[in-house]
Amino acid sequence: MIRSRSESIVGHVLLVIAALIAIYPFLAIIGQALRPAPGSHAVGVTLENFVSAWSRGGFSTSLLSSAFVAVVVVIITGVVGMLAGYGLSVLRLRWRGAIMGILLVGLVLPSEARIVPLYHMMQDLHLLNTYWALILPQVASSFSLATFWMANFFSSLPASLAEAASIDGAGSWRTLRHVYAPIGMNALATLSCLVFLYTWNEFMLALVLVPQNQTVQTAPLSLSFFAGNERNIEPEVIAAAAVLVALPVIIAYAFLQRRFMSGLLEGAIKE
C-alpha cells in the first residue's frame, strides 16, 4: 500500500506538471495580450490590444467567414455523411467492401496530395478566392470520416430496428427518416463538433485557395498574414489577435468538452 501511495503522489505531481505545461503557452499569450503595447498610455491590464487587433487585422470579417464556412461544411457533411453511412451499414450493397476501401483513402490522405490540382481546378471554375473554394474541398475531405462515423453508429444498433420498420411496410427512405435519423442525432452532434473543429482550424487550403480576398479569408489565415507583418505590428496586438481566433473554439470546447474529447479520441484516425 505504501508503494502505491508514493506512486500516486509522484504520478499526480507529474500530471500537474504536464497540465501546467499544456496550458502555459496559451496563458502566456493571454497575459501578453492584456499588457499595454509600447507607446500606449494604458497602465496595468488593458483590452486595447484586442480593439486594435479587431480593427486593424480585419478579424470581424474573417471570424464571420470562418464561422460561415465551418457551419456550411458541417451541415452538408452531416447530411451526405448520414445518407452514405445509412446506405453502407443498413442497406444491402454489392460493392460495399470496395466502396469502404475507396473511402478509406480519404481518411489518411494529406491535403498535400490534392492541393496542386485543386488550385488549378478552382482557377478553371473561377472559384478561387470565393467561399466555394473552401467549402467544396472540405466537404470532400470530411466525407470519409462522416460516413464511417455514421455507419459505425448505425450498425451498432440492433438489426430488429430495420426489420420492424420493414414489417410495417416502410421503405428504406422512411426507415431512415423516422427511425435511424432521429436515433442518430446524438452521434451526428459529436461528428459535427469534430468537423467544425477541423474546418475552423484548416490552414493550408485557405492559404492556397483564398489568399487574395480579404472578405473570404478565414480567421487562421488572417492571423497568419497579420502576424507575418511583424515589423509594423506590436507583439502584444498579435497575441490579442491569436486569442481572438482561438476564443470561439475554446468557448465551444468549454461547453461541449465531452463531445469534443470523445469525438477526437474515436475519430482520431481521421488524418
Added chain:
Amino acid sequence: MTASTVTVAGRGVRSARPGRRPGQRLVWRNYLYLLPGFAFYAVFTLVPIVQTIRYSFYNWDGFTTATWVGLQNYIDAITDPVTRSTFGHSLIFIFFYAALPTAIGLLIVGIMNRVRIRFLTLFRTVLFLPQILATVVIAVAWRWMYAQDGPINAVLRLVGLGHFARAWLGDFATALPAVGLIGTWTMYGLCMVLFIGGVQKIPIELYEAARIDGAGALREFFAITLPGLRGEISIALVLTVTNALRNFDIIWNTTSGGPGTSTLVPSYLIYRGAFVTREVGAAAAASVLLTLLIFGITGALQTALRERK
C-alpha cells in the same frame, strides 16, 4: 491498405449482416444514398489525386504547355540534396511528434496504472487543449515562448543560465529541435489521455495475479500494461506520425523553413514549388512521395501493432 484504420472508424460496420433482413433487398436504388457524398468525394478528392500523379510526370510551370519528362521529377527529388534533407527533417520530427509524446504517455501510465487518478476530468480537459487550438494560434504562441525576450529565455536568465538565451527559432543549431518540441507539446496530452483511458480497460485481475506472483512494477509494465495498450499505442503513433510528416502549418507560421533550409519540410517544398517557384511537376512528385511515405509508415505501424485475436 491498413485494415485496422477501419477498426476505429468502422469496427461495427463489418459485423453488420444486412443480408439477414428480409425487407432489405439488394437493389440499385440503395446506391442513391451514397451518391451525393460521393459526388463531392470524387470531384474534390479522387480526381485531384489522379491529377497529382499525372502532373508528377510532366515539367510544367502552371501556365504554358507541359512537357512529358517521365520519372525525371522523381529522380530529381531523390538526388537533390535539399529535397532529400526535407525528408530527413521529417524523420527527426517523427521523433519529436511521435516517439517522445508516446514515451511521455507511457511513463505516466507506467507510474499510475494502479492508482485512482483524482480530478481526471480536469486533467483530461487541460491536457487536451493543444488538440483543439488552431495550428496558427499554436505557432503564434510558441513564437512568443521562444522569442529573444520571451518566457523561456526569461527563465534561463532567472536561474543564471542567461548565456544560453537566444532566439531559439532563428538559430541554425536550435531551430529544428525547437520546432520539434512544439510538436511534442501538441501531442503528449493526447497520448496521455489515450493511454490513461486504455489502462482502465485492462482487467484488474491481470494486475492482481501479477502481484501475487510477486512481479515488480517494471515487470508489470512490460508484461501487462504495454501489451494491453497495443491498440491505443497504434492509434497514437498513426496520428502523431502523420502529423509529423505533414507539419506545414507550424513551419509556415514559425520559421518558414529557415534559417537557411534547416527546418524545411516536404509540405513546404510542395507549396513553394507549386505556387512560388512554379515547378508544378516537381511539387506533384514530392506530393506523391510524401503521400506514399505516410501510407507506408501508417500501414507498417498498424501491421506491426495489430491486436492479435
